[in-house]
Amino acid sequence: MRYAVFVTGPAGAGKSTFCTSFATHLQTSRRAAHIVNLDPAATGDAFEHEPAIDIRDLVTLEDVMSEMGMGPNGGLVYCFEYLLQNMDWLEEELGGYDDDYLIIDCPGQIELYTHHPFLPSLVRNLQRMGIRICAVYLLESQFMEDRYKFFSGVLSAMSAMVNLEVPWINIMSKMDLVSPSPSSSSDPSTEPRNGKRAPRDVARYLDPDPLLLANARDGHDKIRERQNDRFHELNRAIVQLIEDHPLVSFLPLDLSSTDSLEMVVSHIDFTMQYGEDEEPKEPHDLDEGDFADME
Numbered sequence: 350m351r352y353a354v355f356v357t358g359p360a361g362a363g364k365s366t367f368c369t370s371f372a373t374h375l376q377t378s379r380r381a382a383h384i385v386n387l388d389p390a391a392t393g394d395a396f397e398h399e400p401a402i403d404i405r406d407l408v409t410l411e412d413v414m415s416e417m418g419m420g421p422n423g424g425l426v427y428c429f430e431y432l433l434q435n436m437d438w439l440e441e442e443l444g445g446y447d448d449d450y451l452i453i454d455c456p457g458q459i460e461l462y463t464h465h466p467f468l469p470s471l472v473r474n475l476q477r478m479g480i481r482i483c484a485v486y487l488l489e490s491q492f493m494e495d496r497y498k499f500f501s502g503v504l505s506a507m508s509a510m511v512n513l514e515v516p517w518i519n520i521m522s523k524m525d526l527v528s529p530s531p532s533s534s535s536d537p538s539t540e541p542r543n544g545k546r547a548p549r550d551v552a553r554y555l556d557p558d559p560l561l562l563a564n565a566r567d568g569h570d571k572i573r574e575r576q577n578d579r580f581h582e583l584n585r586a587i588v589q590l591i592e593d594h595p596l597v598s599f600l601p602l603d604l605s606s607t608d609s610l611e612m613v614v615s616h617i618d619f620t621m622q623y624g625e626d627e628e629p630k631e632p633h634d635l636d637e638g639d640f641a642d643m644e
Contacts (some may be wrong), residue, residue: 350478351443352621353385353451355468357509358487359502360457363522367487368454369397370604374614375450381452389413389428390421400454402442404432405530410611425458429467436474442479444620451480462486462509469513483516483621484509485613488599490523497584500559504587504599510596516620520613521555521599525606556598559591 354371356364369386375382381395386548390410390438408431413424424554431438437447455461461468472482486509492502591597618624 351446351449351451351478353475353482354384354452354454354617354621354622355455355472355481355482355515356487357455357459357462357468357484357486358520358522359459359489359505360458362457362487362489364457364487364640365391365396365454366484367485367522367602368452368606370610371452371614372398374607374610377568379449380450381446382452383446385451385453387432387453388456389593390425391454396454401446402439402451404428407432407435407438422458422460425456426465426467427460429461429465429471433467433470433474439474440478443475443480459505459509463505463512464508470617472513472515481621483518484513485518485520485617487520487522487602488512488519492528493521493527493551499554499557500584500587500591503559503591507591507594518613518616518620519597519599522602523549524601524603524609527551551601552600555601557586557591559595 356368356371358364359567368623372382384395384396384398385402386400387404389404389408391405392468408428410424410428413419413427415422419425419427449471455468475482486506488502490507492499506519526544601609
């Protein structure tokens with residue numbers, strides 16, 4: 350049985366870094382893991398490990414833009430259309446990997462996950478090949494700075510979940526950039542980039558109660574509401590939509606912590622039911638003579 354994890358999320362969420370750490374962790378655990386690059390715009394230094402399969406061997410965004418006069422977004426759409434028209438290339442590339450873990454690094458243009466049919470079509474093709482699939486969606490911890498910004502991230506995650514229709518895990522990435530408690534240092538250079546958060550505040554976003562978050566107003570919120578009623582009416586409608594469809598919660602990911610990465614990997618394994626169909630393997634250093642004394 351082969352397994353594939355689609356690593357999705359907006360640009361800058363840390364997808365490629367997560368793929369590298371994920372692959373390294375599995376290889377350290379003596380599990381066969383390979384990175385598959387599906388970003389035709391990736392630069393040469395984007396990966397610490399060379400991808401085992403790379404869409405740039407088939408088509409690159411740079412070539413499409415120069416030869417067809419397309420912009421970056423239109424060129425990316427063309428690249429995925431070209432990939433779907435040449436699925437035999439991908440099937441041939443995947444043919445040499447049996448009982449392996451494929452970590453598929455996807456582009457950062459979220460419209461590919463939310464409303465284009467390319468990734469769902471790709472998923473169906475891989476499932477037809479007998480590959481068991483799940484997806485993870487990375488959202489950077491700086492989305493916790495503003496609750497309405499956070500709600501927009503939740504909506505994008507919900508849209509991608511509904512579009513792909515595969516087992517799904519949402520991850521709050523770059524948690525190492527969020528301080529679990531106020532720093533005692535007065536040096537501004539030591540301040541966490543994504544703000545200081547108490548553990549209780551972080552937990553409110555990892556397993557969110559949308560109405561509770563939306564109603565937690567301070568004095569500044571009340572002033573803004575009086576200044577822009579329409580904006581806040583729209584936000585309340587969005588919050589109610591999220592409340593009516595409670596599909597999204599997040600696992601925290603701190604890549605500086607082995608325990609944090611191990612927790613995420615174990616959730617992915619459980620979601621895909623990793624290893625449940627495998628037959629027990631007899632250790633290579635045993636033979637019939639080793640059991641003679643037991644008869």
